[in-house]
Amino acid sequence: MHPQLDQPTYRSQIDPNQMLFHVENFLEQCQQGEKIARAFSIPTYNSVESIVICGMGGSAIGGDLIRS
Numbered sequence: 001m002h003p004q005l006d007q008p009t010y011r012s013q014i015d016p017n018q019m020l021f022h023v024e025n026f027l028e029q030c031q032q033g034e035k036i037a038r039a040f041s042i043p044t045y046n047s048v049e050s051i052v053i054c055g056m057g058g059s060a061i062g063g064d065l066i067r068s
Contacts, residue, residue, distance in 0.1 A: 053066065
C-alpha cells in the first residue's frame with residue numbers, strides 16, 4: 001500500500017465518505033442483510049401479475065440480479 005494511505009488524516013481527505021471501511025466490511029453487511037431477509041415474513045397472494053422493483057443509481061442492482 002502507498003505509505004500515505006496508512007495515514008488516517010490523508011486517507012480521510014481522499015475518502016471523506018469512508019468507502020474503504022464500507023468495502024472492507026462488505027461481508028458483514030451481506031450477513032446482516034441475510035439475517036434481516038430470513039426474519040421477514042412474505043405474505044401469500046393468490047394472483048400476481050406484475051412486480052415493481054425501484055432503485056436509484058446502484059440501488060437498481062437488486063432488480064438487475066432478479067432479472068438475470
